[in-house]
Amino acid sequence: MNKPIIHAFDFDGVICDSAVETAITGWKAAGRIWPDMQSEMPEALIDSFRRIRPIIETGYEAILAMRMLQQGDSIGDIYQGYTDKTATLLQQAQVGIDDLKQLFGDTRDQWISENRPQWIAMNPLFAGVAEKLKRLEADSWYIVTTKQERFVRKILKANDISLADERIFGLDRNLSKPRVLTDLLAKHPGQSFHFLEDRLPALQGVQKHPALASVKLFFALWGYNTREDKALVAGQHDISGLNLEDFLS
Structure with missing residues (x-):
């Protein structure tokens, strides 16, 4: 019998449409650094x-992004100078990345403790995705994300999706996605391995690792990406653009 394909899914922008919640959490957290954002x-x-x-790669960056928007930076300015603007805000606020990660998680925890139904409602799954995941064999998929694992678990549970804790790889582990994929690939020798992001x-970071050459890469066209990203993928043969309808089928 053929072994099942092993799937690794990113979470935000693939499974969960968390942009609104991330923005609000970023604003709330920023208010604890900059009083004029309270x-x-x-x-x-x-x-x-x-x-x-x-x-934005990791959720805590929403704190800085919301500060940029509140200060009047344009969308174009943020895209062009994101790295420099981030460094400037960190220096001005005298905070480090670990501080922001902690603050972002604490702010989410507080929101959940005060109004869990509201927080869950702000983290809807993309249409049809819950049903798709429920159809998959429990031992055939993982989540590989930069989100803290406890929040992934809460959202999955709220949608009646069962996934063992050891199959969720999040920010807490301090491992890059290529490192996680390398470890998972070793656990499933001889099986086809797909990564959806x-x-x-x-x-592109995964492509830089020869050990991951056998992983089939899929680009979620419904997620948080730009028209330029979509155009680049359309011209590549080693990353497959995937729309939501095809993913669900």
Whole structure:
């Protein structure tokens, strides 16, 4: 009998449409650094955040991104100068990346403790994805994400999706996605291994590792990526663009 294909899925932008929740959490957390952000978040910033979401690799960066938007930086300015702007904000606030990770997680925890149904509602799964995951064999898929694992578990549980804790690889482990994939590949010798991700830089990072050459790479066209990303993937043969309908089927 043929062995099942092993799937590794990114979470935000592939399974979960978390952009609104990430923006709000980023704003709430930023208010604990910059007092002038302790007011209600302007609703217009959610659309702006969605437009810059593709540049964000890890959730805590939303704290800095929301500060940039609140300060009036344009979408184009943020894309062009993101690294420098991030460094400047970190220096001005006298905080480090580990501080922001902790703050972002703590802010989410507080929101969940105060209003869990609201937090869950702000983290909807993309249409049809829950049913897709429930059809998969429990031992045939993993989640490989930069999200903290406890939040992934809460969202899956709220959608009645069962996945063992040891099959969720998140920010807590301090491992890069290529490292996680390398370890998982070793656990499944002789099996086809697919990785589905919505960030092109993450897929390109996997391509840099010869040990992962056998992993088939899929680009989630419905996720947090740009038209430029989609155009680049369309011209490649080693990364396959995948739309949501084909994924669900």
